[in-house]
Amino acid sequence: MSDAKDPVHRIHAPGSVQALALDNDILFAGLQGGIVAAYSLDTFELVSSVQAHEESVLGLHLCSRHDLLFSTGADSIVNVWSTQSLQPLYSLHSHFEVGDIFCISYSYRTRVAFFGAQNGSIGWYQLHDQRNGDHHNAHFSPGTRKHRFFDSLGPGGSQDPLQLRGPNGALNAGGHRATISSDHYHAYGHKSYVYSMLLVKGLFQHDDEEEVLITGGGGGTIKLWKIEDLNNGGLLELFKFKNKDSSVLSLSYSGTFLYAGMSNGFAHIYNLSSCQLVQKLNVGYGHVSQIQISCGSIVCGTSAGWLKQYNSQFAETACWKAHDGKILASDHEHMPTRKIFATGGNDNTIALWDTKDPASKSVAQAAQSDDDLLRTLRKFVTYRTVSSSQRYARECHEAVNFLRKLCSAFGATTTLLSPGEGVSPILLAKFTASVDSNDSKNVLFYGHYDVVDAEVPAPGSTSTWNGDPFNIEPLNGFFYGRGVSDNKGPILAAVYAAADLAQRGLLSCNVSFLLEGDEEAGSRGFRPTVQQHHEAIGPVDHILLSNSYWLDDHIPCLTFGMRGVVHATIQIASDRPDLHSGMDGKSVQHEPLKDLTVLLGSLLGGDGTEITIPGFDNAIDKLTDTEANVYKRVASSLLEGHPEIKSQQEFAQSLMQRWRYPNLTIHQISVPEAKTAVTISRVALATLSIRIVPSQTAEDVAQGLTRHLEDRFAKLGGTNKLSIGITSKADPWLGNPHSPLFQALRSAIVDVWSPATEAGGRSFPNSGTATPTASDTSTARPPHRRASVLASHGTFTTSNTPHEPLFIREGGSIPAISFLEREFGADAAMFPMGQASDNAHLDNERIRVENLYKGREVLKKVFAML
Structure with missing residues (x-):
């Protein structure tokens, strides 16, 4: 088995990744700190994020029609969101203290959401049911409710000021706020935390559409519940599987088989038709915190950050290190063109894996x-x-x-x-x-x-x-x-x-x-x-x-x-050996480096910004009003999104200097390594380049450079020898x-690149610039180096981004x-x-x-x- 596999992509999140839900083109992630983030599955960029909970998001569930996203958290809240806008639709809280809410499932058939809590209870809420606690009671809000222990009075009968709630009370995510009625709970559904749940249908021969709720708890039991008569007796337990000394951390379902990830490092496979345990897989690498069925394979994620893959005969087919910490979340999505398996961990990363066989594609x-x-x-x-x-x-x-x-x-x-x-x-x-x-x-x-x-x-x-x-x-x-x-x-x-x-x-x-x-x-x-x-x-x-x-x-x-370019080397050499500047140096002596300095100085004007090769400027076209307007349009297009551009005119001038005017650069001046600090080297070498513009040709400029250097060197006199090499040239x-x-x-x-194409039918709230730039510090990478200072800046939005490309x-x-x-x-x-x-x-x-x-x-x- 391999211990290395390359992800399709990896995303750094701003906190521990504790829940994932894959839509067709969006990956939703529930993060430490209460954030729900939405990432594009096409570009893997952050599309939007919302502060969904006061405390960590513990569960996400995407409904079967992909229009509703449910989130649960350590703040005892259940929120319901539109997947098209990430706008809150419902904010639900319990009538009494239930603790953290770890998992949630939703039945579109009955429009009932089920959720499992820290106190072992299973609750439910029917969307748009006016009898079901729709009138919000702020007294029972988790943000204002007093806990018997944590909010108890301190010594002397006074409350510790550090325990007091913030002035705004609980986070108001928005949407329809409701308190779940006390008779919509099954207390002690499990003897410990309810870690996982899912809804399955097709278990009963008389009704293929009838759904059964399956829950897994920290006490080691897996329970099947009848949910068809919630208003007349609530949940009815149908069957349970017992597992001693091991918690049920995750559940998955395919066909008639139920798959359970256990805290003892095993994965259990049950046949729900016969209600029997079929197989135990020794996954290892800590707890089996996640289990999914993807492309016919069983994929298990562990608390040590490993993924193990098994085929339908329960034989291990792959094993690799997926995260540097615990795997806390997973999900998979099967689309016509690709199949994606996603994992998230407490190393603050999301990894996406391709589980489809590449050879199966035409x-x-x-x-x-x-x-x-x-x-x-x-x-x-x-x-x-x-x-x-x-x-x-x-x-x-x-x-x-x-x-x-x-x-x-x-x-x-x-x-x-x-x-x-x-x-x-x-x-x-x-x-x-x-x-x-x-x-x-x-x-x-x-x-x-x-x-x-x-x-x-x-x-x-x-x-x-x-x-x-x-x-x-x-x-x-x-x-x-x-x-x-x-x-x-x-x-x-x-x-x-x-x-x-x-x-x-x-x-x-x-x-x-x-x-x-x-x-x-x-x-x-x-x-x-x-x-x-x-x-x-x-x-x-x-x-x-x-x-x-x-x-x-x-x-x-x-x-x-x-622009075009001419690359050249200039070498001046003496037929004498290296000399000593104190013993041999004379003011009238033509030292190679002195001569080279004179020649290089003859190429540039007094301030070093003008090329003084005879006839060099003659071929440069004059700037016309039409061409000047091109630079102005470019500068104007960039101006609104780049506040660092202080002057449109100055920026347009800088573009002209880089694009339509020539430039001579001396890249290096070198001499052989001197034996002492007073050596007069017998050879001096310089490398330079001349950037030329479309009205010039590389051959003409190369010849003009050579001719000028030879003429100027001849006027120096002396016995040194000049060598000029045109190492490469390219026409503009x-x-x-x-x-x-x-x-x-x-x-x-x-x-x-039009905004309509990019939106993809969704209208998420803006969570900052949509275009990642070099200034992004989320990966702690050093700044990117580029001649254009515009690479690391930009405050463009959909409204002020030009819809035409810049020429x-x-x-x-x-x-x-x-x-x-x-x-x-x-x-x-x-x-x-x-x-x-x-x-x-x-x-x-x-x-x-x-x-x-x-x-x-x-x-x-x-x-x-x-």
Whole structure:
């Protein structure tokens, strides 16, 4: 048996997780401190939360029609909520002190809620029954009722001030408040706490719809109750199972079998048709605090944090550590596309597990499945595809073979192109339009599967990563891992989008994927390989990339321009050995580092902000009013949700400085390690880059830089030697935001990210910003580092978030864009999936789950409409 299993996702909660209820698209969690929180099962983000109880929530129950949520707590209150709005509908309390209420079940047939309490009683309440204590009596409210012991008078006959209730008395959750009548209780239903209960039907041959209440208590008994005649005698005990010296902590039911989790570490299975014990499973690992039947398997959760899984023949099939503390809650939900099993514990986490066999899905189902996409991304990230080191060459080849098999399984024709010896292959995968037509457009999606390296922490060592960077950590609505954002996640989202449409016969265009494995190392051999296989790759009408990021963490963007770059090294060397500055230094002597300093100074103006290469500025386009308005619109859109932007004009100016003006950066000046502090080194080296703008070309700038340095060095005189190396260069790119491709992307983003789409038919109360940002401290992670300060801020709401994507430019460079445009005579567009805080190339790289899944939906719409 395995002791490790990866969850679909893990959520950090603000307190111990003591109850769970799974709806179709929402996970409700009852937490320590009285909070009921609602999390999206699509994005795993917090959607809403309410203060439901004064003390801890102990039980949650979702009714069979999924419109009512019941919560019970340590404050002796039963609350009923709308699952669509999380608005309170009922707040029920007992006529007398019953203690904590641990469990609850609801019969939609009779509209009666049953609940089990700390004092061993079982109570019930019929919703909308005007005879059933509907007139609230504040005197009996648990918040004001005096306890015989805890609220007794202290010495001298006075009450300790620390025992006094708050000025507002009990928490008023809202809704219809009612006191449950004293004759709606079965006192001493159990001799100890009533820990669990459920309603089952179909036990009686004469009426398949008649329900039976089953309860489990701390005294070790399981009781079956007849509930059909509550008004004329209350609950009627039908049968009971006795278990000595062991409490019944949890119950589950399937078919005619009842499953019970026991405090002695066993799980009991009973046949209710014959009223006999069938099997005892020795689960171990402490108490069996939870038991569920999921996908035909028995899943037991223990107080030591372990999950054990058994098949229908009661044979153990899996065992893994699920939590670092006690498992206190569990639930499962079976939907057509996925089956989810959820657990919660006192380690303040919720874990979600996929209990469906991946092999049982068809190719079409896999292409549509979020869980399958995650499973594929999880495997893809494990390949350490670091192109800058031959040490990982095998993993790069394994990764591209993995991608090729995936695309082939989805119906694409695939070919591997070799850029040369020592360079990872380029994958060409082609999905054909569903309808064969000469009018079908041809879309080329470019991406890369190689990554920047990240240190894998040794066991027991500290690391800047919160975990292994090459094993995905799904946490709080994000996937963490190297390459999830740059560029493995977006690649898979695009592949799954095309595959889904192709499987369903809805792919309106031919989609080709050109995925290289050397982008992070300079795309060695990429251009000649593409030129050599031009006919096999083409024809191409549109070029699409997803390798950039939003401007902040809130508003989707489309990138239509990027600066180019020229990387260079400058070396000055002397033919003499290292010298001593005291013995050999002279004012007229040309030391290599002195000469290098002069040359670098000649590239910049007096204040270091102006590039002084002759003719450099001549090719820079003048700023027009139309272009200036673009920057103003972007700044205006961000202004309302970003109070840290003090001036719209200044922010627009800063965008222009990063996007449409060039920049020269000196990255490093180095000399060989000096033997002493007075050494004159014989060699000095500098590395620099020049970011250039669309009206310039990389070749012209490289030649101008070289010519200027050579001319300036010649004027210095001396015997030193100058070496200039242009290590890499990329042309700038400026797309047309009015092109059909950009407009298709804009339309798809509006459809997918519109508030109406996001709401999903629910109207929960707002519990803060709906978009997790880098400033979220719930996971105690260090702040994310990103050039954009907007990544860690934002106060956008549904009302003030722009509904149109922002058309932006970027200051970075991607060499392939302008080359592919020229090579195939096609227009390109950049569709960023990631947020500004994704931390690409840095520690704890991540991508938001919602961004990845909605990115796929956007591309599906684009591939279906072009």
